[in-house]
Every structure is written in C-alpha cells, then in structure tokens.
Amino acid sequence: MNHYLKLAVRNILKQKTGSLINIFGLSISLAVCLIITLFVVTEFSYDKFNPNYTEIYRLLRVGENSRVPTHQIIFNEVLKTDLAELGNGAMVFNRGPESLFFQYDNTDYPITNVVFTNPGYFNLFPVDFISGNMNTALDAPNKIVISESTSKRIFGDENPMGQLLKCDNSFDFEVSGVFKDPPANTHIHAGVLASIESLKTLNPFMTTSWNNTSTQFYYLLPANTQIQDLELRVAAEFKKACPNSNGGETYQLQPLSKIHLFSSDITWDLADKGSIQEVRSFIVIAILILIIACFNYINLSTALAGKRTVYTGIQKVMGADRKNIFIAAMSEVLILMLVCSGLAFLITTFALPGFNKIMGFTLSLAHIDWVIVLIFIAVCLFIILITSVFQSWNLSRISPASILAGNIRNSLIRGKASFSRFSQSLSVLQLSITMLLIVSVITVFKQTSLVMEEKLGFNKEQMIVLQNPWDENIHKRYELLKKELAQMPEVKGIGASWNSPGENINNYGPVELAEIGEPSRVLFGQLPVDEGFLSVVEANLLLGRNFDKALVSDSNKVIINKMGMDLLNLKDPLGQKVKNLFNDGNPDYEIIGVVDDIQYQSLRENGEAAIYYLYGSGLYRVVIRLNPGDMSASLKKLENIWKDIAPEYPFDYKFADQMIQSNYAQVIRTRSLLSVMAFLAIAISMLGIFGLGVFMAQRRIKEIGIRKVNGAKISEMVLLLNKDFVKWITLAFIIATPVAWLVMHKWLEGFAYKTSLSWWIFVLAGLLAMTVALLTVTWQSWRAATRNPVESLRYE
Amino acid sequence: MLISFKDLDKFYDTGFQRAFILKGINLDIAEGEFVSIMGPSGAGKSTLLYIAGMLDEPSAGEYYFLDQPVSKINEKKRVEFHRHYVGFIFQAFHLIEEMTVYENIETPLVYKGMKGSLRQAVVAEMLDRFNMVAKKDLFPSQLSGGQQQLVAIARAIAGKPKLLLADEPTGNLHTDQGKQIMDLLVQLNNEGITIVQVTHNEQFARYGKRIIRLTDGMISSDTRTV
Numbered sequence A: 001m002n003h004y005l006k007l008a009v010r011n012i013l014k015q016k017t018g019s020l021i022n023i024f025g026l027s028i029s030l031a032v033c034l035i036i037t038l039f040v041v042t043e044f045s046y047d048k049f050n051p052n053y054t055e056i057y058r059l060l061r062v063g064e065n066s067r068v069p070t071h072q073i074i075f076n077e078v079l080k081t082d083l084a085e086l087g088n089g090a091m092v093f094n095r096g097p098e099s100l101f102f103q104y105d106n107t108d109y110p111i112t113n114v115v116f117t118n119p120g121y122f123n124l125f126p127v128d129f130i131s132g133n134m135n136t137a138l139d140a141p142n143k144i145v146i147s148e149s150t151s152k153r154i155f156g157d158e159n160p161m162g163q164l165l166k167c168d169n170s171f172d173f174e175v176s177g178v179f180k181d182p183p184a185n186t187h188i189h190a191g192v193l194a195s196i197e198s199l200k201t202l203n204p205f206m207t208t209s210w211n212n213t214s215t216q217f218y219y220l221l222p223a224n225t226q227i228q229d230l231e232l233r234v235a236a237e238f239k240k241a242c243p244n245s246n247g248g249e250t251y252q253l254q255p256l257s258k259i260h261l262f263s264s265d266i267t268w269d270l271a272d273k274g275s276i277q278e279v280r281s282f283i284v285i286a287i288l289i290l291i292i293a294c295f296n297y298i299n300l301s302t303a304l305a306g307k308r309t310v311y312t313g314i315q316k317v318m319g320a321d322r323k324n325i326f327i328a329a330m331s332e333v334l335i336l337m338l339v340c341s342g343l344a345f346l347i348t349t350f351a352l353p354g355f356n357k358i359m360g361f362t363l364s365l366a367h368i369d370w371v372i373v374l375i376f377i378a379v380c381l382f383i384i385l386i387t388s389v390f391q392s393w394n395l396s397r398i399s400p401a402s403i404l405a406g407n408i409r410n411s412l413i414r415g416k417a418s419f420s421r422f423s424q425s426l427s428v429l430q431l432s433i434t435m436l437l438i439v440s441v442i443t444v445f446k447q448t449s450l451v452m453e454e455k456l457g458f459n460k461e462q463m464i465v466l467q468n469p470w471d472e473n474i475h476k477r478y479e480l481l482k483k484e485l486a487q488m489p490e491v492k493g494i495g496a497s498w499n500s501p502g503e504n505i506n507n508y509g510p511v512e513l514a515e516i517g518e519p520s521r522v523l524f525g526q527l528p529v530d531e532g533f534l535s536v537v538e539a540n541l542l543l544g545r546n547f548d549k550a551l552v553s554d555s556n557k558v559i560i561n562k563m564g565m566d567l568l569n570l571k572d573p574l575g576q577k578v579k580n581l582f583n584d585g586n587p588d589y590e591i592i593g594v595v596d597d598i599q600y601q602s603l604r605e606n607g608e609a610a611i612y613y614l615y616g617s618g619l620y621r622v623v624i625r626l627n628p629g630d631m632s633a634s635l636k637k638l639e640n641i642w643k644d645i646a647p648e649y650p651f652d653y654k655f656a657d658q659m660i661q662s663n664y665a666q667v668i669r670t671r672s673l674l675s676v677m678a679f680l681a682i683a684i685s686m687l688g689i690f691g692l693g694v695f696m697a698q699r700r701i702k703e704i705g706i707r708k709v710n711g712a713k714i715s716e717m718v719l720l721l722n723k724d725f726v727k728w729i730t731l732a733f734i735i736a737t738p739v740a741w742l743v744m745h746k747w748l749e750g751f752a753y754k755t756s757l758s759w760w761i762f763v764l765a766g767l768l769a770m771t772v773a774l775l776t777v778t779w780q781s782w783r784a785a786t787r788n789p790v791e792s793l794r795y796e
Numbered sequence B: 001m002l003i004s005f006k007d008l009d010k011f012y013d014t015g016f017q018r019a020f021i022l023k024g025i026n027l028d029i030a031e032g033e034f035v036s037i038m039g040p041s042g043a044g045k046s047t048l049l050y051i052a053g054m055l056d057e058p059s060a061g062e063y064y065f066l067d068q069p070v071s072k073i074n075e076k077k078r079v080e081f082h083r084h085y086v087g088f089i090f091q092a093f094h095l096i097e098e099m100t101v102y103e104n105i106e107t108p109l110v111y112k113g114m115k116g117s118l119r120q121a122v123v124a125e126m127l128d129r130f131n132m133v134a135k136k137d138l139f140p141s142q143l144s145g146g147q148q149q150l151v152a153i154a155r156a157i158a159g160k161p162k163l164l165l166a167d168e169p170t171g172n173l174h175t176d177q178g179k180q181i182m183d184l185l186v187q188l189n190n191e192g193i194t195i196v197q198v199t200h201n202e203q204f205a206r207y208g209k210r211i212i213r214l215t216d217g218m219i220s221s222d223t224r225t226v
Helices: A002-014 A016-044 A073-082 A148-155 A196-202 A204-208 A227-241 A276-303 A307-317 A322-359 A370-396 A400-404 A408-416 A421-454 A474-486 A552-556 A562-567 A631-645 A656-663 A665-699 A701-709 A714-748 A759-785 A789-793 B045-052 B075-084 B101-112 B116-129 B145-158 B175-190
Strands: A056-062 A089-094 A100-104 A107-111 A114-117 A129-131 A143-147 A164-167 A171-179 A192-195 A215-220 A250-255 A463-467 A491-497 A508-513 A522-529 A541-544 A557-561 A577-580 A589-595 A610-614 A621-626 A653-655 B003-014 B017-029 B034-038 B060-065 B086-090 B163-167 B194-198 B210-215 B218-224
Touching (some): A002 A016, A016 A370, A016 A665, A073 A215, A089 A196, A148 A171, A227 A250, A276 A322, A276 A421, A322 A370, A322 A665, A463 A656, A522 A562, A552 A557, A562 A610, A577 A610, A656 A665, A701 A714, B017 B218, B045 B194, B101 B116, B163 B175
Parallel strands (some): A143 A171, B086 B163
Antiparallel strands (some): A089 A114, A100 A107, A463 A621, A491 A621, A508 A577, A541 A589, B210 B218
C-alpha cells in the first residue's frame, strides 16, 4: 500500500494545473456538502429532544385546498369529555410574531411568541423548571411562566417569582415559574407561557365562540392509537357540537415529526416551519455540485496528462491487473480527498458566517456531531469509490500496445487520443447541470419579482405600519394621530385596519349571500378598516367605490376582494347583500366595491377571500404612507408625535417592503442559495473546461501545425479548436432545457401565482454558459493556434 | 514451444478496404532463442512483438504461448503470464518518471505479490548486477539514456521472466551505449532468457541467433546467424 501512496503523492504534485483544479473543485464542493448536511441535519432534528416525540399529535382541520391548525377553544372542552383518548392534551394560542408589551419597573418589553396554554402543556412539552412546578404554574388566570433568558432580560438578577408584569397596559400577570430555555430546534419558540384561563378576561369571546378559531390542540396519543378512526370521531364530534356546522369538516392528526418540515401547505400556522421541498432541493444541489467536481476529477486526471495513459500502459506491461490499477487510482483520490476534506472544513469555518448571513441560518460548526461526520465520511468514501472505479475503468480500456510503441513524442500524442466519448459525455453532463442551475436562478428571480412586486395588490414603497396596541383608548389615539399627521407635509396618507397587508389575517369568518344563505357560504378573511385604509395602501379598486366617512350609511356597506367575488360566484356584485356570520347578529351588508386581491400572507398559498368593512375599534395597524424624502427625519417626527399621544407605548413600526421580504424569506433563501451554487457550478465546471481546453489544444498541436503549414489562418484554427466546445454546449443545452423546464414547472406548482417559463430563460442560460466557456477556452486555442508549427512538426 | 503463431493475421477495416498489418504469419520460437525481427517501417514488426507479448490481439489465426491458445485464456491468466513469464523493454525506455530507480525496479515485484524483504533482496541484486547501487534514489530524468535503458532492463528481468521482448531497445541510444545494451542482452540470453527484439540496426540484429525479416506484413526471410 505504501508503494501506491508514495506514487500517488508524487503524481499529484507533478500535475500542478490538474491537481489545483481538482483540489479547488473538490474542496469547495465538499464544503458545500458539509454546510448543507449541517442544515439538513438541523432541519430534521426539530423537536427530537422531546421525550414524547413519537406520541404527540396536532389536530388539523382539513379544508378544500388548505389545512388549518387552529380551532375553537370550546371544541376542546367537548373533545376532552367525549373522547377519552384526547383527555391528555394541550391548547396553544400563540400570539406569534405580534409583540405583546409587558411592563415592569416602568419599562416596556415587547415579547413575541407569547403562548396561552393549559397546565397539560408540560405533560406534552416538558421543560426544566428552575422555580415553580408544572402542576400549579398555569392553573389559574393571570399566571405566567417565563424562560430563563426572558427572566434575565426583564428582571436581571432579581427573583422573578411572584412579580407582576403589566401586559399591554391593562392586565397584570403574576410570574409563577421560570424554566430553562429549551433547545432552539423546536417548532414552538415560547419564551413566555400564560395560563389560557386568562383569556376569559382578556378575550371572553374567544373562549366561548364557535366562530373564533385561533387555538391549536396537541394530544399525547399512545403508539397503539387508531389515528384514522380517531380523526373520524373528532369530525363526528364537531358535527354534533358546533351549531353552524354543515357536517363537511374533516380532521387530521399530524404527528410531531411532521410539523416542522411537512407543514408548508398549512395556513394560519405559527409553527417554526421549514420546508421539505427546500431541504430536498438543497440536497439535490449539493449532489449536483459534487457531481460536477467529480467529473472534473475523472476527466482531468485521465485527459490532462497524456502521460497518465502511458503510465497505465507501463503498469500493465509490468503485470498490473485491474485491481492494481484500481488501487493506484484510488490512492490518488484518497490522498486528494484527505487534503480536500481538510480544506473543506477550513472553507466552511470561514464561509459559514457569510453563508448564515445570506441564508438567514444560525448554523455553526459547533453543531457538528457524529451523524454529520459519518455522512461526510460516507460522501467522501463514495466519491473516492466512484471516481476511482471510473478512472481505472477508463484507463484499463486503453490498449498498451497503442501507447507504448515508438518514441515518446509519438506515444504521447496517441495516448491523448484516448479522450473518449465517455469523457466528452461527462463534460456535456457537467455543462447541462450548470445550465440547469442557471435556468433555476433566472426562474426563481422571475417568480420572486412576480409575487413580491407585481402581485402585491398594494404599493409597498414608502409605507410603514405602526402598531396601535389594544386598550380602551385605541380608537381615540388613532383619531388624534390622524389629525396630527394631516398637518405633516411628509405624510401622504393614513389609514387603519385590523391587519396590514403583508401580515397574516387574524380573523376568518363565514360570509354568505343574503338571498341564498348557507349553500353560498365561504370563509372570508375579516378586515375591519377605516375609510382611509384602501386608498392609503393604494389598492386597485376594480368595481364600485371606496368607503366614504361622510356617508353614515356606509357602516353597513362592505368591499370584498376579487377572490371573494369569484368564490361567492358573483357576476354583478355591486348592490348585492351578504351576511357576515363573523359579526354575530349584524344586519345584512351591501357590497359597494371590489378591490384586486391584496397580498396578506405569502402567495405560496392560494389567494384568499377577504371582506373589508368600517369598524370603529380594533384597528391595530396604522398604515402611513410617507412622501419621498428624508426617511429617518420623517420617522423621527412621527415618533415624537406618537410619544406625545401615547407616551405609555413604544413607537413600534415596520416597513411594508420588509414585511413582504420576510414573508418570502424561504423563497429568497432558496434564491440566494441557488445563485451561490450556480456561481460555484459555473466556476468549477469552467475550470474543468479550461483543463480540457489545454488538453484539446495539446492533442491537436500536430494537426494545427500541418494546417498552418498549408496556409490556415489563426482565426480558422481558433474556430477549429472551439468547434468541439460549441458542439458540447449545444448538446448540453438540448439535454438541460427539458429537464430544467420540468424541474421549474414542478417548483412553480407550489405557488398560487406562477411566472411563465419563457423561452428566453433557457436561451439566456445557454448563451451565458456558451460565452463563459468560449472565453475560457479561446485563450488556450489562441495560444495553440499561434504557436510556431516547426516546433510541433520537427520530429515526424 | 514458447511462442507459436499459426496463420496469424492482423488487419484494420477502413471503409471498404481491409488494411493488413500482418498476413499469414507462421512462426515458432523455442525457449532459449535470441530472435531479431527486422524490416522497413510499417512492416508490422512492432505489432508482431506486441502480439507476442499479449498486449495486442491478432485479428485471425492463433497464437500459442507455452502451448496454450492465447485467444482462449482469460484476463487473469494473461496478467499471470505478464507477471511471471514476460518482460518488456522499449525504445523510449518507459520508466515511470515519478519513481526512483529503486522503485521502478521494484514495481513489477509488487504486482507479483512478492513479500517486502524478498523484494528488497531481488532489487538489491539487480542494482548490484547493473552497477546502479549508487543511483538507486535518482529519478529517470537524472540518468543518461543508456542508464535509463539499463534500469528498464533490470525492471524487465527482476521478475525472472522466460521471455524478454525488446522494441528497438537501442533506438534512442548512441552506438556505444547500444552496444553495451546488446552485450547485456546476449549475456541474459546465455543465462537462459528467450529474447525477441525488433530493430532497424543491421549490426545489432546480428547479436541475435536468428533474424526474421518482415516485408508488408509477411515473413520474407528467416535465417540463423553464424
């Protein structure tokens, strides 16, 4: 073995160009592989630390084209008593990214992901209590349990137990427990857990209404539970218990193992969700990059040095069999891979922070465990095996007689002629993969611009969304603010709504046509607004008119969106009367206008029906449009006004365009990754092409000499040498186009609105690959073509 | 019989034509012979040599090596023959440039599966015999052509083959160096190794005990030297 290793090292050192190209390609692709493994393993590790991992299920309501995880609180009371299996459950009302303000010692602490739940929560999702205990911590109204880090943040080193926290200026919570921060890889990131009993005073409607569906149910079900049977019984219970049920509801119990990665179709879900599609595409991309680097290795190590074939010929003459040649080939890859994996770790160390920044990940080399190391080693071994099998197969096909006869010069040229169809097809495949990645990048960019720009339904520029916290003064505050802002030249307009565009709609309720009644019933996003809202967001009014404050009668008028009009099957919606069952007991509403769909959540989901109506209270979001100018000065001014009006609340605002950006974080992430990967793919495969260019020029040096002696021009020679590459790229284009079309078509299926896969995307990708490749080889070709033919022909 | 060709043809089909490299070769070479193959360029000398060395295959006819039909033996057996019965030397020496003199001589023994200590002994013996002990750690590029060919010979015979095939072994050497190599081949032949060499050089051909002349792929004469 020693013999082979020694030789391998010398070979690697001798073929500098080839080895450098290989080391570059392999170590970069291994680093990519390592980072993606890190990501994938993290994604699959979600909630695994939970001892009840295999027995926890989440209840989902299954609609026609969506699944929803939220239910009516009173439904759980029914289930708990009627179905024995569901006795052991947790209700989770998650406030999600919307901050609740907790006040302690005259300071406001905005806290996101506040979860209201029952004591049973800790049976399902155990936490380590530092103080307090799981049975009593949440057993009464106004009790909250906080995480260690939250406690540090609010109380510092003080003992938080028994302290009072004022929530949104109106309710006092008593801290009844502190728990150790759970690991980050969980789908519920709750830093504060409040007793669900508190909702009875906070929001009594929520705890009694069949029309308020905002709470998630989790159950602990032993392994032998008949899940499907139980799902049917839940549906039957709902039909029996819910007054408005039409009996069509179906339910699903989603295992905990599926929540993080297999929930991308679930709407109105506040779980920390990944996407299995994303994980899969990352894995595929890593594999593709590895393939490109491996192909480089196989092609370059056989082709770049014609000596390699001579060398194999000699080995054979000396009695080497396939096994010996295989071991020799393997030793070389082995050493190269050792170097490359070391470099890969180094590259990863340096690239990871940047990568995290681009991708919004928090990956760290500290997360590397034996699983990742094993995967990494397996990948390395696989590469070593595959490349040495290919290489030794490729080499042992060569007949030594053809290489060894005659003198060196002659044999070298003949040896190089072994650059076979096989190697050519590797190059073509490599180029196809590169083109596939380029097409993907262009398509993803096109799609993101469609959903983030064209299909917004409102104007996200210069628009800020201000939080107006709920209390009895919410309406008064808004009116004051409106009056103040009317005098500010920086402000173009102001409006208010329950939810702003770009965030989830909080409330859904059934709407039906007054004439037809129940059969026409459709679930609508409920959006109480003021009369300024639709004009300030610059919604596109398709039919009818906007609300008018001057008309008192507009309080029983509604505006619906295009999707709502379609779902209600209205041809001529103006003047039609609808019943909005969400607002119990209200009279019929008249439709006075239709707006184009405004984007609330991301357009992965189908557009939703939405209904807008005037409402004096509950306008949590103040939408302000600023005139172009000094943004920070305008904001400062706004803040001062806010401080005057509502000194007890922080000036908490978001930019609409940033909200949109974060809604598409995942798509943007895929886009960034694809861009980086496409760039690396181009770099690695173009290095390969460069190597082949060197080789092809060498191989044909004599031919060029003869042609030049016979009067060929340099340009003709360059053309001659480039012809092969053009041929390969064309072939790669033909292979890549249908594959890329299929892949992208499949990817777009995940979106309700799809960009078109125009022909120019493919042509552009082809031209790009062609241009870069030709730039790479032309230099080589030109050098070969300008060489003095005497040199190459002297010895014949 | 060590080598026996029966009605051997080697040809390439190109378009509508069949180009013969070798045609109707009937030839026996016994153990212990020293045969020189001569002929003009393109007469098929080297091809015949490579077929004899089982590096190339005839298109028609049969080749018997140690009375076994080569066309019927498998890859494994062929490798066995290479390892134990056949040594090669070339005009271009074909030493492995990344290996030292020592390692070059050692390589066939590694393939043969010889144990480390025994290998060491054999290589030492070879180095000693060819007066290369001082040069054992040099690389081929640091040696003269004649020295390189000596190493190539040492490598070829280290495995104690029955047959040594030489493809213009003196083609790249000065006359003096060439003579030295030829003397060595005679010496090896006297020790019992069968030698078949291809050469252009009349003088060196006469070192052989038998001269076979090829013209257009056919044997035109087969004479014993005195």
